[in-house]
Amino acid sequence: MAHYDNFGDFNSRLQNVINSPVEQASNHNVKAVVINLLALATGLAYKVITELRWEDIIENDAEDEIEVKEYLYIRRYGNFLHETIRKKIVDCYTILKYPKLTERIAHISDKDPSYLRNMLVTIRCFGLSLPNIVEKATIMKVYGMEEKEIEQIHSIHFGRKVIQDCGFTKETARRLRQHFRCKSNADILELLFITKEQAKCDIFKINLDARSPFVKIQSKNFNSGHNFQKFVTLSNFLAFNYAGYGTALSSSVKCLLWLSLYNGLKMSSLIQINLADVKNWKSLLKASYGIKIEYLEFDLIMPSALRFFLGMHLIEYSQKPNQPLFITNRGNRISTSSLLRELRKSLKLIGHKQADKFTIDTPLIMWGRRIIELKGDHAPTIRELKKHFGFNSKKQLFDYLQISNPKKGYEIMGNYEQDIYKAITYDI
Numbered sequence: 001m002a003h004y005d006n007f008g009d010f011n012s013r014l015q016n017v018i019n020s021p022v023e024q025a026s027n028h029n030v031k032a033v034v035i036n037l038l039a040l041a042t043g044l045a046y047k048v049i050t051e052l053r054w055e056d057i058i059e060n061d062a063e064d065e066i067e068v069k070e071y072l073y074i075r076r077y078g079n080f081l082h083e084t085i086r087k088k089i090v091d092c093y094t095i096l097k098y099p100k101l102t103e104r105i106a107h108i109s110d111k112d113p114s115y116l117r118n119m120l121v122t123i124r125c126f127g128l129s130l131p132n133i134v135e136k137a138t139i140m141k142v143y144g145m146e147e148k149e150i151e152q153i154h155s156i157h158f159g160r161k162v163i164q165d166c167g168f169t170k171e172t173a174r175r176l177r178q179h180f181r182c183k184s185n186a187d188i189l190e191l192l193f194i195t196k197e198q199a200k201c202d203i204f205k206i207n208l209d210a211r212s213p214f215v216k217i218q219s220k221n222f223n224s225g226h227n228f229q230k231f232v233t234l235s236n237f238l239a240f241n242y243a244g245y246g247t248a249l250s251s252s253v254k255c256l257l258w259l260s261l262y263n264g265l266k267m268s269s270l271i272q273i274n275l276a277d278v279k280n281w282k283s284l285l286k287a288s289y290g291i292k293i294e295y296l297e298f299d300l301i302m303p304s305a306l307r308f309f310l311g312m313h314l315i316e317y318s319q320k321p322n323q324p325l326f327i328t329n330r331g332n333r334i335s336t337s338s339l340l341r342e343l344r345k346s347l348k349l350i351g352h353k354q355a356d357k358f359t360i361d362t363p364l365i366m367w368g369r370r371i372i373e374l375k376g377d378h379a380p381t382i383r384e385l386k387k388h389f390g391f392n393s394k395k396q397l398f399d400y401l402q403i404s405n406p407k408k409g410y411e412i413m414g415n416y417e418q419d420i421y422k423a424i425t426y427d428i
Contacts, residue, residue, distance in 0.1 A: 043158025167380025376416030
C-alpha cells in the first residue's frame with residue numbers, strides 16, 4: 001500500500017472534489033463529481049454509489065428550491081452528508097438541468113466498456129494526472145496500485161479517516177464491520193491496508209483550525225486570572241501581527257511559540273532542533289501542512305502562515321546545516337534558562353497586552369484544550385493526550401488543562417460525536 005499514501009489524506013481529496021469547477025464541465029464530469037462526493041462522504045464502494053438514483057439524494061417535496069437530503073439511506077443505515085457536500089451536489093444537479101428523480105445518477109456498469117473510463121475520470125477528480133489508458137493492468141503498473149485499491153479507493157480514505165478521528169474502539173470497529181460488511185476486525189484492517197498498530201486515534205492529525213468545535217469549554221483567559229487564552233485568539237494574533245520581528249531572536253521566539261501552540265511540544269525541546277534536522281528545508285515554502293524533523297515520530301504541524309514565516313526565517317537567519325534553527329541575535333542557540341524571558345520580551349515588543357502572564361506551559365494548555373474542544377470527552381483522544389503529557393489519570397490531565405466543573409466533577413459540557421459519518425466532517 002506504499003503508493004496509496006501518495007494520494008493525500010481524506011480532507012485534501014474531498015476539497016479537490018468540492019473545488020472542482022463544474023460550470024463549464026461536461027455532463028459526464030459533473031456526474032463524476034457527484035459520485036466522488038457521495039463515495040468519500042459515505043465510504044461506500046464505487047459500484048454501490050453508481051447504482052443510486054437522484055431520488056435517493058434529492059428531496060422530492062421541496063417547493064421553492066432544490067434540496068439534498070441530510071442523510072443518504074443505504075442498507076437501512078443513514079449516511080450523513082455535510083452541508084458543504086449538499087451544496088455542491090445542488091450545483092451539479094442544477095447544471096445538469098434537473099434530471100428526473102427516477103434516473104440513475106450515472107449509467108455505469110462494471111460490464112460496460114466505458115466503466116473503466118468513468119472510473120478514471122472519477123480518480124482524476126482526486127487531483128491525479130492519469131493518461132487515457134484502458135486497462136486496469138496499466139494503471140496498476142503506472143501507479144503501483146492493486147486492482148482492489150482502484151475499486152475501493154473511496155472506502156480506504158473514508159475508513160482511515162474514521163479510525164484517525166474516532167480511534168479503533170469496540171464501538172467504532174463494530175460500526176465499520178457493519179458498514180463494510182466485514183466479518184472481523186482483521187478484515188477491516190486488510191481492506192484499509194493498515195496494521196493493528198496503525199489503527200488508532202491520531203491527535204497529531206487533528207485540524208486545529210477547524211470551524212466546528214464539538215463541545216464548549218468554559219471560557220478562561222488572561223483577563224480572568226489564567227495563564228492562557230483561547231487557541232484561536234493567539235493563533236490569529238501570531239498570524240496577523242507582523243510588528244517587531246526584525247531580529248533573529250524575536251523571529252525565533254515567534255516560530256517557537258507558534259510551533260508549540262500547534263504541536264503541543266515544549267518550546268524547550270524545540271530549541272534543540274538544528275537546520276540539518278529539517279528534512280528538505282529548502283522546499284519548506286512549497287511544502288504541505290507539516291514538515292518532517294528527523295528525530296520526531298510525527299511531522300510538525302504548521303498552518304500556511306507559520307510555514308511561510310518559518311521559511312522566511314530560515315532564509316534570513318539560519319542557512320548553515322549545523323546551525324541551530326532558533327537563535328539569538330549573536331547566532332547562538334537560545335538557552336532554556338532565558339527562554340521565558342525572551343518569550344515575554346518578544347510578545348511585549350509586538351503589543352501583546354498580557355505578555356507577562358505567559359508561561360512555558362501556556363501554548364501546551366491551549367493546544368490540549370483545543371483538541372478536547374474539537375473532539376469532546378472522547379476516550380481514545382483523552383488516552384492519547386494523557387500519554388502525550390505523561391499523566392496517569394483523566395483528572396490529572398483536566399487539572400493541567402484547567403478544565404473543571406465543580407458541580408459535575410471533571411466532565412465536559414457535552415460528550416463526543418458518536419456518528420462516524422458526522423465525526424469525520426468536523427473540519428470540512
